[in-house]
Amino acid sequence: MESCRPAEADEGLPRKKVVTVARNAASPRDRYRAQVRTEIKEHAWQQIAGAGASALSLNAIAKQMGMTGPALYRYFGSRDELITELVTDAYRSLADTFRAAAADGADLAGLAHALRGWALADPQRYFLIYGTPVPGYHAPDDVTAIAAEIMETLLDAAVAVPARPAGAAGAGEGAEKGAHERSYEKSFEAHLAEHRSWDGGHRATPADLRRALAFWSRLHGVVSLELAGHFTGMGFDAAQFFAAELDGLLDR
């Protein structure tokens, strides 16, 4: 992702022969081609998991696959294009796990654990999305669409849970009323109410929007610090910190 061109993302060279026999989706060559492409990506993921995305080498991948470097340029126009596709796949994977969790009836807590599990399964894949950005790089519309899809699942889960879990943990006495007021929340919600063009006309209330954003950023805070190893020197269990932050998020 060094040179940062838009990266087209429409796989290597072959282009002209789009229509030959019209139908017939899988010619043997196409199948071979698709298989090699996925094999390249598998090796790429393996390399990324081992040494990070910046250390990804097309030459090394080619060598592992028993061919020479330039051969890969039949399948990906450049190193950046390959990485861009891996980024898109990472987004797709996260969106799918979110969707699957939601389909299984997961609430916000369920999504949270799905997120952490997904992140821990392959830290470098998480950082491919949420790690250090390349200054000039602008993600293709492809990934912004998937990012919106992820946000949508999050918003769905946010509206599903009652704004305050009915009486809450403390229960009983006093309860409701202004219950702590929280004017700053109201303030930011008012701001959100005026700047919610991005939510695709979702039925979420401004309070839901705020909670979804808080959910996202707080969990990202815990998870990214954990994955980056910033807690390793300290003796506590990151999972318990995560659980505490999550509970704090749901308790309101």
Add this chain to the structure above:
Amino acid sequence: MESCRPAEADEGLPRKKVVTVARNAASPRDRYRAQVRTEIKEHAWQQIAGAGASALSLNAIAKQMGMTGPALYRYFGSRDELITELVTDAYRSLADTFRAAAADGADLAGLAHALRGWALADPQRYFLIYGTPVPGYHAPDDVTAIAAEIMETLLDAAVAVPARPAGAAGAGEGAEKGAHERSYEKSFEAHLAEHRSWDGGHRATPADLRRALAFWSRLHGVVSLELAGHFTGMGFDAAQFFAAELDGLLDR
């Protein structure tokens, strides 16, 4: 930071002649050497700010300074060693701004704004510390010491503020009492009480520790997402989101 050796961090080659005239700290050569070193680092920061740390090129720096590539190896043993030193400087810079803010009487909110200001001033510097980690890399004792120093100022500010700001925002009715209970906080604080070997015997209570950690991770969540541009598509003001998260952090 590709190859990930410990990186020694004791500048280039010259080593034997440590004691010549015993005193006399600044020989003209030493001063020249120090000046060139800082000049190299200045160009490095400039490059990092422009294209990220992964795009940092010793050759390019040398060319900018009017010399050939290998000359820089008189000053830094390797590209990794230079980057490691930049990372250390970044930590040092953050620790200093924190210390300065605290010396100016800044409370937790003050530290929060100091952090965000520092991050916005040079996003890539922030990511040099909190961005994508290199898998095999282990930070030298140097930076872990500075990280501990940062945590210490944070803990100082955490103990300075009363556990609950006296009556809180809502004020008056009901107030205190179990005030929402928050058993999950207690739970994690109990865990922290048993795993606080890392805090250097700080006088902070487990509740202070928990709040310092929450402060750190939540603000990192907001700031890193903002710096990485994950909010750009959405129309809201990141500063207001930051303020809301900060207020939520202080209101308890």
Add this chain to the structure above:
DNA sequence: TTCTTGAGTTAGAGGTTCTAACTGGAAGGT
């Protein structure tokens, strides 16, 4: 069967980090 397509090859340009050997001037010791 012939023709065309394209996967993979080698050659090479230009980039990188980094090592080795050399040069020349400045600093230090006598």
Add this chain to the structure above:
DNA sequence: ACCTTCCAGTTAGAACCTCTAACTCAAGAA
């Protein structure tokens, strides 16, 4: 004042990298 040692910066080159151009040659299509 001379001599010696040190060292900043040089060139040469090895070993990597991405990526282009031209060429094979086998497999699929006609």
